[in-house]
Amino acid sequence: MNRMRRAAVLLCADSAPLGIGEWATEGPEVHVVSSLCGTPEAIGQVLARKGIESLILGLCSGEYSLAEIQRETRQLGLDPFGVEILHLQGISAERSRLFLSASVARAGAYEGSRPENAKLCISSQIGRRSLLKLALTEYRCVPAVHEETCAVRTGCRICVGACPHSALAPSDGTLRLDKQACVSCGICVTACPREAITQPTCTPSQLRAEVQVLLSGEGGEERHPLPL
């Protein structure tokens, strides 16, 4: 069984509903940070030298710069895909606690990425601030092939046929993934019968951990049964 990663939660004070600042589960430390969405450098100031491995950010809107957040977290030595981002604006304190608990569980089950999983892209949000900070690129997560379990050598082409973007192709007895063509849809991951292609930000153990919390209602005040 994998060790749970040490996680921290940072909540933007502008979004944190009444009472959410006191929210805590068994594991992570929680910080409420003023204007976190607009000042991602606060991440480094709060977490400097704390040995955090996973981070959950509760932000007030979608108007943050992923490139700037990744830049700050990389400087802390964090895996860029070990950061969960939640938009909490307009969500009740009860539901925010539930979603945060689910994200903490998901972050705890994250097993880390490999260099092959990183796709470098030009940031979709380049503002004056990003230019000044030279945060113009961001990482997106793409699947990686495990050559030791992949059966492409013996003729398997299931994922090649399943990919809607023609991003997978056999090459010299191995399976090659064209990162630029890949849109991280995950279809190849579910198509492979040997679990030989994986996406570290969406693994069965992460989904299991997240869904268990969401179904139990842990962290909220009510139980949330499956809809009929």
Ligand code: SF4
């Ligand atoms: S479906 Fe799985 S085993 Fe087959 S080629 Fe793709 S990654 Fe390899």
Ligand code: SF4
């Ligand atoms: S994640 Fe989607 S686009 Fe990327 S290789 Fe797999 S099926 Fe193709």
